[in-house]
Amino acid sequence: MIKVLFICHGNICRSTMAQFVFQNMVNQSGCQADFYISSAATSREEIGNGPHYGTVQKLRQVGVPVLEHRARQMTRRDYDEYDYLIGMDSANIRNMNRIAGGDPEGKIHKLLAFAGASRDIADPWYTGNFDRTYEDVVEGCEALLSYLLENETQHRWR
Template structure:
């Protein structure tokens, strides 16, 4: 299997994209495919550069057995468009922001299209409470699982439960 590089992108890289990165890493590890993927996340803005994910994202991930506490926010870099096979933006605003700075050969897709097949935006939970983070987690888990399968990889353990990765 060819090594596949995936970059998850949201606005500040502290809520949605760190969760997506953590979930996808966890699923890849469960499937025993760590050496087959390069996985990272970034933001279209640099306001939180160097900061850990939002505490609510960390808590939500932890409640599902996923540790994202070691991640640090970063802004998208020009090299990312060359280095990643697939760049998945969490919403249409981020797709547009990426498209305005990306070279034509970059593969930028809406997460809701590429991973969920629904065309939906993954809502930004930043201004809400824990329920919003749980909803985002659930959508990201479903999409990351589908994405892994769509890439031709059958997960080693699939419980069918979309609320947890355990």
């Protein structure tokens, strides 16, 4: 099983959006038994809160199921338990490395890097633009799923 953890600052906007979008893509591809997908925050600010209403509204608008979720903070243990820890921006990546105590196994990645892009996924908490965030999340999640299906499945199941 491939374990993927999406991470942003508060775990109510971008990382939950990525978690739900990626889960939906995995389900539609019929390989949900091969994945465990979750999300977390680098901060403690939103712990216990559900997904932001803007994320929920955008996902409902495009027909992506919104799953039960409460914000939680990433832990050092997550580094050991997950195969891929996917951050939404450069600040997340710095904080993820700090929490994990480094990245000796090369598990920490920025989501859009899988799509060949170096840009950050903007935080809609500040921008208010959930449409743009959704477009970037979809771009990154499609590339991540393609990467995992091409690379991980060959190593794990062949």
